[in-house]
Structures are given as C-alpha cells and as structure tokens.
Amino acid sequence: MNATILTVDDSRTMRDMLRMALTDAGFRVIQAEDGLHGLDVLRQEMPEVIITDINMPRMDGFGFIEAVRQDAKYRAVPILVLTTESDEEKKLRARRAGATGWIVKPFDPVKLVSAIRRVAA
Amino acid sequence: MDPMAEIRLTFFQECEEQLTALENGLLGMQEGSADSELVNAVFRAVHSIKGGAGAFKLNTLVSFAHVFETALDKVRSGSIVPDADAMKLFLRAADALSDLVSASRDGAVLDTAPYAAIEEEFDALLGGAGGAAEDDDFQSLDFQPVTTAFSGEDAAPEAPTAPARNSFLIRFRPLRELFAKANDPLALFRELTRLGRLQAQCDIKNLPFLDTMEPEDSYLSWELRLESDCDIAAVKEVFDFVDGDCDLSIEVGLPAQPAVMVAAPEASGPPPRIVQDGQADVAVPPPSVAPLPAPAEAEAAAQPKASARTAVQPTIRVDLDRVDRLINLVGELVINQAMLTQRVLHSSHVRDREVTSSLEELERLTREIQESVMAIRAQPVRPLFQRMSRIVREVADATGKDVRLRTEGEATEVDKTVVELLADPLTHMIRNAVDHGLETPEQRIAAGKAPEGTVRLAAAHRSGRVIIEVSDDGAGINRPRVLQKAIANGLVPPDSQLNDSEIDNLLFLPGFSTAQSISNISGRGVGMDVVKRSIQALGGRISIASSPGQGSTFTLSLPLTLAVLDGIVVTVDEQTFVIPLTAIVETVKHEQSRIHHVGEHSFVLRVRDVLVPLIDVGAELGVRPPANQVRSGVAILIETANGSRSALLVDNIQDQRQVVIKSLETNYKRVDGIAAATILGDGRVAMILDVDALVGLRHHDWSSTEIPFAKAS
Amino acid sequence: MIEKSPHDLAREAEFVAFRAGGLEFCINIMSVREIRGWTPATAIPRAPSYIRGVINLRGVVLPIVDLGVRLGLPGTEPTARHVIIVAQVGERAAGLLVDSVSDILSVEDTSIQATPDVASNLARTFVRGVIAMDGRMISVITLDNVLPAMELEAA
Numbered sequence: 004m005n006a007t008i009l010t011v012d013d014s015r016t017m018r019d020m021l022r023m024a025l026t027d028a029g030f031r032v033i034q035a036e037d038g039l040h041g042l043d044v045l046r047q048e049m050p051e052v053i054i055t056d057i058n059m060p061r062m063d064g065f066g067f068i069e070a071v072r073q074d075a076k077y078r079a080v081p082i083l084v085l086t087t088e089s090d091e092e093k094k095l096r097a098r099r100a101g102a103t104g105w106i107v108k109p110f111d112p113v114k115l116v117s118a119i120r121r122v123a124a
Numbered sequence: 125m126d127p128m129a130e131i132r133l134t135f136f137q138e139c140e141e142q143l144t145a146l147e148n149g150l151l152g153m154q155e156g157s158a159d160s161e162l163v164n165a166v167f168r169a170v171h172s173i174k175g176g177a178g179a180f181k182l183n184t185l186v187s188f189a190h191v192f193e194t195a196l197d198k199v200r201s202g203s204i205v206p207d208a209d210a211m212k213l214f215l216r217a218a219d220a221l222s223d224l225v226s227a228s229r230d231g232a233v234l235d236t237a238p239y240a241a242i243e244e245e246f247d248a249l250l251g252g253a254g255g256a257a258e259d260d261d262f263q264s265l266d267f268q269p270v271t272t273a274f275s276g277e278d279a280a281p282e283a284p285t286a287p288a289r290n291s292f293l294i295r296f297r298p299l300r301e302l303f304a305k306a307n308d309p310l311a312l313f314r315e316l317t318r319l320g321r322l323q324a325q326c327d328i329k330n331l332p333f334l335d336t337m338e339p340e341d342s343y344l345s346w347e348l349r350l351e352s353d354c355d356i357a358a359v360k361e362v363f364d365f366v367d368g369d370c371d372l373s374i375e376v377g378l379p380a381q382p383a384v385m386v387a388a389p390e391a392s393g394p395p396p397r398i399v400q401d402g403q404a405d406v407a408v409p410p411p412s413v414a415p416l417p418a419p420a421e422a423e424a425a426a427q428p429k430a431s432a433r434t435a436v437q438p439t440i441r442v443d444l445d446r447v448d449r450l451i452n453l454v455g456e457l458v459i460n461q462a463m464l465t466q467r468v469l470h471s472s473h474v475r476d477r478e479v480t481s482s483l484e485e486l487e488r489l490t491r492e493i494q495e496s497v498m499a500i501r502a503q504p505v506r507p508l509f510q511r512m513s514r515i516v517r518e519v520a521d522a523t524g525k526d527v528r529l530r531t532e533g534e535a536t537e538v539d540k541t542v543v544e545l546l547a548d549p550l551t552h553m554i555r556n557a558v559d560h561g562l563e564t565p566e567q568r569i570a571a572g573k574a575p576e577g578t579v580r581l582a583a584a585h586r587s588g589r590v591i592i593e594v595s596d597d598g599a600g601i602n603r604p605r606v607l608q609k610a611i612a613n614g615l616v617p618p619d620s621q622l623n624d625s626e627i628d629n630l631l632f633l634p635g636f637s638t639a640q641s642i643s644n645i646s647g648r649g650v651g652m653d654v655v656k657r658s659i660q661a662l663g664g665r666i667s668i669a670s671s672p673g674q675g676s677t678f679t680l681s682l683p684l685t686l687a688v689l690d691g692i693v694v695t696v697d698e699q700t701f702v703i704p705l706t707a708i709v710e711t712v713k714h715e716q717s718r719i720h721h722v723g724e725h726s727f728v729l730r731v732r733d734v735l736v737p738l739i740d741v742g743a744e745l746g747v748r749p750p751a752n753q754v755r756s757g758v759a760i761l762i763e764t765a766n767g768s769r770s771a772l773l774v775d776n777i778q779d780q781r782q783v784v785i786k787s788l789e790t791n792y793k794r795v796d797g798i799a800a801a802t803i804l805g806d807g808r809v810a811m812i813l814d815v816d817a818l819v820g821l822r823h824h825d826w827s828s829t830e831i832p833f834a835k836a837s
Numbered sequence: 838m839i840e841k842s843p844h845d846l847a848r849e850a851e852f853v854a855f856r857a858g859g860l861e862f863c864i865n866i867m868s869v870r871e872i873r874g875w876t877p878a879t880a881i882p883r884a885p886s887y888i889r890g891v892i893n894l895r896g897v898v899l900p901i902v903d904l905g906v907r908l909g910l911p912g913t914e915p916t917a918r919h920v921i922i923v924a925q926v927g928e929r930a931a932g933l934l935v936d937s938v939s940d941i942l943s944v945e946d947t948s949i950q951a952t953p954d955v956a957s958n959l960a961r962t963f964v965r966g967v968i969a970m971d972g973r974m975i976s977v978i979t980l981d982n983v984l985p986a987m988e989l990e991a992a
Contacts, residue, residue, distance in 0.1 A: 013168070013172070014138060014172045014175060014176060015134055015137075015138050016131060016134050016135035016138050016172075016175075016176040016179075017172075017175060017176065017179075019130075019131045019134055020131055020179055023127055023128075023131065058164075058167070058168045058171050058172075059168070060161075060164075060165065060168065072304070078304075078306065079306050080306055081306045081307070081308070082305075082306065087175075098305065098368075101304065101305055101306075102305060103305045103306045103307050103365060104307070104364070104365035105365070108175055108178065108179075109175070109178035109179040110179075117315075118365075120311065120314070120315055120318075121311055121312060121315050121362060121364070121365060122306070122307060122308065122311055122365065123308075123311055124308045124310040124311040124314065452896065455896065456896050459896070699879070699880060700879075745882035745883070746882050746883045747880070747882065786896070786897070786898045787898065788881075788891070788898055790897075790898070790929065791897070791898060791899055791900055791929040791930050791931060791984075792881065792888075792891065792898070792900040792929070792984070792985075793984075793985055793986070795881060795882060795883070795884075796883075797882060798881075798882060801879075801891065801898045803893045803896065803898075807893055808877070808879055808893065809878075809879040809890075809891045809892060809893050809898055810879060811879070811881070811882070
C-alpha cells in the first residue's frame with residue numbers, strides 16, 4: 004500500500020507541484036489549504052508524513068505544527084516544513100514548534116523524497 | 125497537457141488572484157486599516173508569487189518579488205511603519221509586479237529599468253539594508269520529477285564487492301527532543317544503509333526498569349559502523365534533521381573488521397529487543413501510553429469546528445466552453461418550447477385545458493432553467509472595478525491630480541461577457557473623469573473644495589437591469605465650450621438653442637473630441653461616441669447628468685444577461701420585429717385626432733398633454749417609403765437613454781415574449797437601428813430594434829437613404 | 838481510397854461546382870460547411886441588393902448572399918428548388934444562394950487558368966481563375982469579399 008502524505012499549503016501552484024512530485028515517487032497525496040483545514044483533514048485520516056508551508060492564512064505553519072503536536076494521536080507523525088533557504092529563524096521556530104525536518108523551496112523532487120525517507124520509517 | 129504546463133497555467137492564474145489580494149490589501153492599509161491580518165495577507169501574496177516563480181525559474185520575477193517581500197516583512201514585523209509616500213511606493217511596486225508577472229507569463233522582453241528604480245526606492249526605505257536577492261535562494265533547479273519507487277520493501281543496496289573506500293564509526297544517542305519531533309532512528313538507520321553496509325549495535329545500559337521509565341524519555345544509544353563509498357558529508361546529511369536533538373559523533377576510520385553483521389533493519393523489523401516482557405518497543409516513542417490532555421485544538425484554532433467548515437463555500441471550476449454550450453442548448457430549448465406552444469395553441473383542434481396548462485408549466489420550467497443557467501455566467505463586477513483602481517492611479521499620476529476612487533456595489537453580478545466588454549468603455553470614462561472632469565488640486569482649493577478629487581464607481585441591480593454610475597466631483601461639463609466646439613465642428617447649426625441636457629448629449633456625437641489637446645492619457649481622442657456605441661452593442665444605454673462646479677455622472681443601464689430579452693413582438697408591413705420591453709413606456713391609442721403634421725414626413729403624437737415625435741418604423745428601416753399621410757397602426761411610447769420620449773408607429777402588436785438574443789454582427793455586421801436578432805417560435809429570424817438608434821436616425825435627411833429596400837421572400 | 842503520393846496531394850484540391858446567374862462556378866471545398874435547401878429569409882433593413890436577408894441555421898443567424906447578384910449577374914427569385922451553400926468566409930459564415938450544385942471536382946493547381954481579360958471588374962474581384970473541363974468553363978471563386986465589410990470601429 005502506498006504511504007499517504009498530507010500536504011498543507013495555501014498556494015494551489017505549490018500543492019499541484021508537490022502532488023506531482025509525490026505521486027511520481029509513488030505516494031498517495033491528500034491536501035489542505037491552511038492549518039485549520041489541515042487539522043480538519045487529520046481528523047479524518049492519518050497520513051504517514053505531513054508536509055506544510057509556513058505562511059498561510061487562518062492558521063500558519065507554526066500554529067498548525069503546535070496544534071498537531073499537542074494531540075497525542077499525531078505526535079509521532081513526521082512533519083516537514085517548506086522553508087526558504089535563507090530563513091534560519093523560521094527553520095528554528097518550526098523545529099521548536101515540533102517540526103521533524105524541512106524542505107527548501109523551490110524544492111528539488113529528489114531532495115524532497117530523500118527528506119521524506121529520513122523521517123518516515 | 126503536459127503536467128508541468130498545466131501547473132504553470134495554475135500558477136499564473138493564482139498570481140492573478142494574489143495580485144488582486146495584494147492590491148486590495150495595500151489599498152486597505154492606505155485607508156488606514158490597522159488590521160495586522162491585512163499586512164500578513166499582503167506579505168503572503170508576494171511571498172506566494174515568489175515561491176511559484178522560483179520553481180519555474182522566472183528569475184527576474186523572483187528577485188523583484190524578493191525585494192518587495194523583504195520590505196513587506198519589515199512592515200509586518202513592525203520595524204517599518206509606512207507613511208503615505210511609502211504606501212504609494214508599495215502600490216507602484218504592486219503595479220510593477222503585475223506587469224512583471226504578465227511579462228513572465230508571455231515570455232516578453234522586459235525593460236528592467238522601472239524595476240531597478242523601484243528596487244532602489246525600497247533600498248532607501250529599508251535604510252540601505254538592501255533587499256537584493258541572495259543567490260543561494262534561487263538556484264536554477266531543474267524541476268524534473270523523479271520517479272522513485274518508494275514502496276515498503278526497500279531493498280538494501282548491495283554491499284560493494286570491493287572493499288568500501290570509507291569506514292565510519294557513528295556514535296548516536298537521541299535525546300528526548302528527537303522523538304518529540306517525531307524523528308525516528310529507524311528511518312535514519314535505513315537511510316544509512318542506502319549509503320553502504322551498516323552494522324548497528326544498541327547500548328541499553330541506561331535503560332531503567334519499567335516502573336521508573338519515562339515513556340517519552342530516551343535511554344538508548346547506538347554505535348554504528350558504516351562502510352561506504354560516500355564521503356562524510358553524505359553521512360552527516362542523513363542526520364541533518366536531528367542535529368541538536370542528539371549526541372552524534374562521526375569518525376572516519378579504517379575499514380571495519382568483519383564483526384557481527386546485523387542485517388539492515390527492515391521497515392517493519394524493530395531494533396534488537398531489549399525488554400523481554402513483551403513491552404512496547406521503546407525505540408519508537410510509544411504513542412498510546414498514558415492519556416494526554418485533550419487536544420488544545422479548540423484553543424489553537426481560534427474558531428469552533430463548525431464555523432471552520434462553513435467558512436468556505438464549495439465551488440467547482442468549469443470550462444467556459446461547457447457553460448456556453450449549456451447556455452446555447454438552453455437557448456434552443458427556449459425557442460423550441462416557444463415553437464411548440466405556438467403550434468399547439470394555434471392548432472384549432474387542441475383547446476384541451478390540460479394541454480394548455482401543461483404548456484404553461486413547461487414554459488415556466490423552461491424559464492427557470494434559463495435563469496439558473498444564465499446565473500452561472502453571472503459574475504461580480506469587482507475585478508472590473510479593481511482594474512479601474514490602477515487606471516485612476518496612473519492617470520492621476522500623469523496629470524498631477526490627486527484622486528481617490530470609491531467603489532460601491534462590487535458584488536453586483538453581471539453576465540461574464542458584459543463584464544469583459546465593459547472594460548474598455550469604463551476605462552475610457554474613468555480616464556476622462558480624472559483627466560477632464562477633475563480639476564487640479566490648486567484649482568480645487570481655489571474653488572473651495574478639498575484638493576483630493578473623488579471618482580465614484582457604483583453598480584446596482586434595478587428593475588431587471590444593471591445600473592452602473594461613473595461620477596466625479598469635478599468641475600462638471602463646460603457647456604458653453606461644448607456648444608462652441610460642436611458648432612465649430614459643424615455638428616449643430618450655429619444658432620442652435622439647446623437646453624442643458626441636449627448640450628451634454630453633444631458629447632456623444634461622433635466627431636466630437638472632448639480634449640483641448642489630445643492628451644496621451646485619454647487615448648487618441650477616442651470620444652464618447654465610441655463609448656456609447658460599445659454600451660449599445662451590449663444592449664445598454666448611457667446617459668449623462670452634470671452640474672457646473674459640482675461634477676458629472678454617467679449612467680449606464682445594461683441588460684442583466686446578454687442572451688435574453690423581454691420584448692413586444694410587432695409587425696410592420698408583414699415583417700416581424702421585437703421592441704425591448706425596457707424601452708417601452710406604454711402603448712398609445714393611435715387616433716387621427718392626436719396626430720399632427722409638422723413637416724413633410726414628420727408627425728407628432730399628442731400623449732395626454734405632451735407632444736412626442738412619431739416615428740414610422742417601417743420608413744426608418746426602409747421597409748416602405750415614408751408616408752405623407754398618417755398611417756394607421758399602433759403607437760408605442762418609448763423612452764430613450766437620455767430620457768427623451770418618442771412614439772414608434774407599427775402596424776400591429778402581436779404579443780409580449782421573452783426572446784433569446786442572437787447576434788447579427790457575428791456573421792453579418794452592425795446595422796443601424798437594429799440591436800440584434802432573435803429566432804421566433806416559427807423558427808424564423810426577427811430583428812430586435814435598437815430603440816435609441818432608431819430615434820437617432822430620425823434626424824437623418826430622407827434623401828440620403830439607400831436604394832429602396834427590396835422585399836425578400 | 839486510391840493512395841496518392843504526397844506529391845499529388847499537395848497540388849490537388851477539391852472544389853464544389855455550382856450554377857449561379859446562369860453560369861458555372863466552383864469554390865474550394867475547404868470553405869464549404871454544408872449544403873442545404875432554400876428557406877425563406879428575414880429581410881435586413883437597408884441591406885445591399887445582393888443580401889437576401891438572414892436565416893436561422895440551428896440557432897445561428899446566417900446572412901444569405903445571392904451569389905449571382907454579387908457577381909454582377911441577374912438575380913433570381915429564390916424558390917424551394919434553389920440551394921444554399923453554407924460557407925466559411927474568414928471569421929464569419931454565410932449562406933450562398935445559388936441555382937443548383939453540380940458536382941465535386943478534383944483539380945490540380947496547374948489546371949486553373951488565369952481569368953480572361955473580358956471578365957467584368959466585379960467578376961475579377963471574386964474570380965481567381967478558370968477551369969476548362971469537359972467543354973465546361975468553370976470560374977473559381979474566392980469568397981474573401983463576398984460579404985459586406987464589417988464596419989471599422991473608430992478605434
């Protein structure tokens with residue numbers, strides 16, 4: 004069975020690109036368009052990995068990660084954040100919120116997959 | 125379509141949405157809104173565009189967006205509080221970004237000077253901190269999706285038969301934070317096995333007894349030996365994510381001794397069992413131990429679940445072609461239903477009550493389907509109004525005026541095509557309003573007005589039509605000058621006595637250029653006559669009202685949908701025509717006593733106490749020659765866009781009907797006096813009259829009509 | 838279907854031959870959308886004499902051009918026996934009113950001869966060349982100017 008990945012990003016373009024790269028790599032993809040929506044989706048389905056953007060309306064990446072980590076059910080789900088290369092501060096903040104790892108935007112599909120492998124057993 | 129091409133389309137569509145949100149947000153900020161969410165939204169809009177642009181290697185767009193984003197970030201964080209000038213800079217940057225997006229989409233060659241200029245202004249704003257893009261961010265990444273089979277069974281790479289070049293000794297002790305972030309040593313080890321041959325040994329000496337064990341703490345450490353062709357950087361990379369959450373040391377050493385080989389850990393296989401009593405595998409954080417406090421989601425999410433769900437209206441995207449096809453089919457349905465009704469009702473045999481009521485029900489249903497389908501194409505005028513916002517800024521800048529655009533009724537819905545076709549006329553009117561309608565700040569102050577002028581754009585539904593008003597609080601129409609100009613251009617005789625409204629309407633005459641000097645702004649002196657024709661082509665009307673010193677208002681009245689019209693079907697000399705209901709005031713009993721001869725072929729009709737021109741439709745359209753005597757028939761009192769009234773003389777009125785509008789221009793051309801065509805119940809084409817034009821034609825000299833119309837069979 | 842060599846296909850075209858105003862003409866089949874019988878047309882106010890009006894073609898308003906009149910020949914009062922060739926004229930579609938349709942010709946480009954000098958000016962506007970075939974003289978028509986020009990908006 005294919006592993007399921009939840010992608011959370013308010014940009015349709017980014018969601019499409021992630022979906023393309025991930026399905027090409029053999030994953031099944033479910034999507035949400037911001038943190039709140041992501042929590043909704045999580046209530047219905049548990050993915051193997053979550054990939055989330057940081058800047059989103061309603062609930063941003065940090066809020067989302069914190070909310071996810073607060074629920075014991077999801078504590079073990081690896082969360083990768085999409086960040087821009089130069090933003091160390093965001094990366095740190097994401098990690099403090101509980102992010103498992105990160106993917107740099109614009110993302111390289113090969114690196115995307117290797118990042119996923121590093122966090123999903 | 126190639127998937128990347130499709131995503132590229134999506135990206136540019138999304139850019140449009142982001143640019144709109146950006147402009148709206150900036151305008152809101154300019155109005156003084158202190159909503160921090162607005163600033164965030166503005167930042168996100170630019171950030172989003174930058175993100176997508178990077179993936180498509182649109183480097184110019186990326187670097188400009190980056191500078192813009194950096195400045196917005198500073199506003200977001202509070203380190204800059206933008207003043208009025210800064211807001212203007214942001215708005216200009218937004219306009220420039222929009223141009224840049226378009227150019228990137230179309231692959232156009234771009235003049236980079238304006239962008240460099242704006243970037244410099246940003247630099248100055250940021251105190252020379254410079255928002256220059258960092259090259260690292262924007263490596264040209266070749267976005268070729270890589271097919272990697274990632275199924276559960278991950279075959280361990282074959283150990284190289286030749287002795288591996290490097291041997292690494294890795295000491296790894298995860299801290300509890302590592303697990304708290306859902307990192308998994310198993311995943312890391314498996315990644316290591318992809319680099320070479322791995323032996324792992326687990327040290328359990330720190331493991332306490334179960335009763336003192338903290339489920340979320342970490343007690344294990346590993347010593348790993350890796351034989352690999354890779355260098356140390358590759359090994360370190362595996363541990364990138366857990367850096368700081370573990371004790372890690374990597375030594376490069378001699379090729380490992382052939383010690384105890386531990387098979388590469390499989391996805392499902394646990395590391396060597398430590399505790400015998402069937403306890404949960406502590407290498408993996410036990411997710412199910414000890415009920416934890418109920419999720420604080422309700423707090424984190426500032427809204428209750430229910431509202432989060434209802435907040436977003438479900439929508440679907442549909443190809444416009446499909447909608448149009450559906451609309452055409454519905455149009456056919458309407459015609460066929462009309463044909464059926466007519467044939468059945470006129471068949472003398474069928475007077476069956478049930479049949480009649482069924483037909484009525486059919487008509488009602490058809491109408492409802494039609495309205496629902498038409499509504500699909502209805503769109504709010506908002507995007508159209510928002511485009512005007514930029515036009516106002518540009519013209520104001522270019523003419524040195526201080527202008528503010530106020531909009532009302534942006535949610536008013538109009539047929540999609542109407543929205544598109546309104547763009548040009550509206551643009552022209554807005555430009556005129558700023559360029560000619562409004563005075564300069566100095567003039568305004570001298571007149572006791574605020575230096576900032578206002579242009580108001582409003583839309584509303586009224587009695588089955590869409591009413592759009594374009595008004596300004598400027599100087600109003602300079603009537604003496606307009607009259608003079610019209611006389612000078614030979615549009616009216618020199619001794620004309622015209623009332624205010626008539627003078628205002630001179631603006632709509634072809635050949636009247638309202639500009640003293642044809643400024644670049646208003647185009648090549650296009651003229652309000654073209655605007656009027658565009659509006660009429662849409663089935664609309666335009667009228668004007670003006671007060672000297674106070675301003676002018678143009679009022680557009682447009683049909684709600686393009687494709688249907690309520691009309692009165694009339695006959696003239698056995699030809700059938702349709703008169704739009706909206707133009708009709710009433711039908712007038714046509715008695716000889718009410719008609720007065722005022723010229724060779726000119727008549728007026730007395731309606732109550734008012735005299736109105738009587739227009740012989742048949743003669744106007746060339747169906748029959750103009751008469752010297754009053755013809756019999758029916759007079760229909762109509763009102764034109766500027767409010768003046770006339771009466772149309774026809775032979776008979778058949779009935780009132782809703783008709784589907786068909787274009788005459790598509791395959792033929794525009795005909796003066798004819799708005800469009802329709803297909804009647806019997807399948808024949810009938811012309812829909814353009815009442816305003818018909819009244820306008822009245823002023824033509826009879827001798828200039830073309831060859832007498834030959835009857836078609 | 839007989840296999841033609843690419844060489845042949847490139848230089849051969851098919852034409853629909855018809856009679857109008859007593860003479861024979863043909864147009865490239867690529868322009869022809871369909872052929873149908875005559876239906877009464879609705880008059881267009883103040884239209885030129887060669888425009889017979891418009892008809893309803895499956896919901897589309899189609900202008901009817903009396904091709905004979907357009908070519909400067911005597912017009913005819915159309916009857917049910919007349920034929921309308923629905924043709925694509927640039928971006929527009931129009932119905933060409935003709936007396937009858939004869940056949941479909943396969944003609945090589947080289948078979949088309951230049952229009953004879955004696956032809957009227959009007960004919961020259963529309964006639965691209967002449968085909969001599971089996972004792973017939975068939976004028977090849979181009980439809981470019983057959984409809985009245987669209988008004989140029991004072992842009």
